[in-house]
Amino acid sequence: EGLGSDDSQSQRPRVDIYGNAIPAKAVDVVTCKNCSRQVQAGYFAPHLEKCLGKGRAAARAASMRLRAMAQGDDSDY
Secondary structure, three states: OOOOOOHHHHHOOOEOOOOOEOOOOOOOEEEOOOOOOEEEHHHHHHHHHHHHOOOHHHHHHHHHHHHHHHHHOHHHO
């Protein structure tokens, strides 16, 4: 009855507060067709956003790039 490892707890299925079984993490590995990297299936969508240059981070970088270009080239406007 200490705080050591308890084998009975590791054998019980993990459940949420409602008693529903928590699914195991995705261990499937997929290959990105753009960069040929192997990525875990659960992380594929965020990887693809970064890999293809789409999404929030890419939009933010593009707007910063445009702003920098506009500041450096004010003579045309």
